[in-house]
Amino acid sequence: MKAMTYRGPYKMRVEEKQEPRIEHPQDAIVKVELAAICGSDLHLYHGMMPDTRIGHTFGHEFIGTVHEVGSGVEKLQVGDRVMVPFNIYCGSCFFCARGLFSNCHNVNPNATAVGGIYGYSHTTGGYDGGQAEFVRVPFADVGPWVIPSDIHDEDALLLTDAYSTGYFGAQLADIVEGDTAVVFGAGPVGLAAAHSAWLMGAGRVVVVDHLDYRLDKARSYAHAETVNFGQVNDIVRTLKKMTGGLGADVAIDAVGAEADGHVLQHVTSAKLKMQGGSPVALNWAIDGVRKGGTVSVVGAYGPLFSAVKFGDAMNKGLTLRMNQTPVTRQWPRLIEHIRAGFVSPRDLVTHRFPLEDIAEAYHVFSAKLDGCIKTVVNV
Template sequence: MLAMTYRGPYKIRLDHKPMPDIEHPNDAIIRVTRAAICGSDVHIFHGLVPDTRVGSTFGHEFTGVVEAVGSSVQNLKVGDHVLVPFNIACGACFYCTKQLFGNCDNTNPNSTVGSGIYGYSHTTGGYDGGQAEYVRVPFADVGPMKIPPDFNLEDALLLTDVVPTGYQAAEMGEIKEGDTVVVFGAGPVGIMAARSAWLFGAGRVIVVDYLEYRLEFVKNYAKCEVVNFREHKDIVQYLKRMTDDLGPDVCIDAVGCEAKGLKWQEISGIKMKMQAGSATAIMWAIDSVRKNGVVSIVGVYGPPFNTVPIGTALNKGLTLRMNQANVKRYLPHLIEHVRAGNLDPKAIITHRVPLEGVVDAYHMFDNKEDDCIKCILIPPS
């Protein structure tokens, strides 16, 4: 089958790989109908996620048709159209029973399979992902959800990650009625977080990025204010001035770590040298949010250590919340929001590319070329 494979930092290619097999009675094999490229794939493409092995296939956002099921699978049958949350979760452990699928510990005594994330290094299980013609889906009764017949396939695809992630970012912000929410990052996740913030009662939503085409999009899509941080010498002071000198009530980091070398940053009046894989957006979030405010982090930090001004956060009495999205927890709710027109996921898709074009698609998305917001891959049918 065709699959993208990782060859080393900034290097991927399209390969032929053996078809995946049922390895466990709880597995299913899915024929992929759509797969998306995510900002998280960019971190792993940059080589920032430890133990990413040559030959592995990325892709944690995909829909498909069930091709085969293991002997224990109850909820799926061959031919079902499914969307597959990016979390691989056992459904039975302490965390899964609390719907914290992103934190699955897999203590399921009947399983020899671990929890993880599709196509996201051996740090998160070493499973191949869905940027391929077929993919193996462990715990097939837990993650996959049948796509409702009235539901658009592209909307379903975006429910596997960016919609629930943006929504959870807003939820973790503990937004109170009338709060001012600043979202750092106008990528797919930030766009969804901005739109979701209104659903939690925000009174004002401001999105910060430097890519004008994305700011223009989110201004219309999420009916929010936008700020281009490159137009301001001190973005933290500018955000404070915009918010009665207090700072926003809630800041959301929808950016994550950066691969762009060493540079000097001034945070809270202190100059620090930042490492590759560093964290400008989270610094700005901690610095600009008002005292006793909340910083909600969904941006991914691949390296285990990043420089974060914890002393500033302590002195300001901040609440810091962060997690991988617990995708399945939100699906029934989000399907209703999409049906009601409160969220319009597929509107963020700017590029639809055959799987064979995956290499160029990664470079385009990484370099933010051709006004790309979200790029999806279509395997040959």
């Protein structure tokens, strides 16, 4: 089959690769139709994720058609069109039984925290991802869902991670009706979080980013107020002025570690180069909410090399909530919202590339060229 393969930082190409095979009775093989590039894929692309091995295939957002099923698969049949959550989970362990699918205990021998993730290095289990013609889907009876006939393919694709994660970020924030919510990051997850904050009852939504075209999208798509942190002297002070000196009720960190090493303005007003785990947005969130507020974290973090302002969070009495998204828990309500016309995930898609041009797709997405917000790969 043709598959995107990693050759080192900033180096990838489409190569002929062995097709995946059934390795366990509960496996399925899915023929990929659409995949997407996620902001967290850039941590891999830039060589910032440990144990990303040569030849690994990225891609944790994909939909496709069931090509083959193992003898133990009961709910799927060959020919079913499915959307596959980025989480790989068994469905029966201690954590899955409590709906913590992203923390499954049985699918990732290399970690005690996160479960399995498609195409996200051997730190998350070493599973090849969906930026390929075929992908092996373990525990096929508990992860994939048959795509409803009235759901657009690109809506289904964005539900496999980006939109579900943004919705989960707003959910974790425990928004009370009328709350002011500030969202850090105007990528697809941040835009979804900002839009979802209204669904949770927010009375005011503010989005913080440094790219004008993404802030334009935040205004048009999420109907949010916006702040360009590159154009203010102190983003925390600016947010305090916007909220009567108190700070926002909730903050959602949809940035995580800066994947491109971009130079940001730190809360101390010093300029510094971002490290792979630098928590600048998280510290802004801690400083930018009011005392007794809530900080929700759905941005991707690796090892932290700079200190989180945990003492400030403790002294302010903040509630910190975070996790990798248990994707399928979000689907019933999000499908209802799509059907009702309340959300349209596919409106976040700005660029589409064939699999053969995936190296160019990563370059455009990484460099934020041509107003790129979300990239879809046609397989």
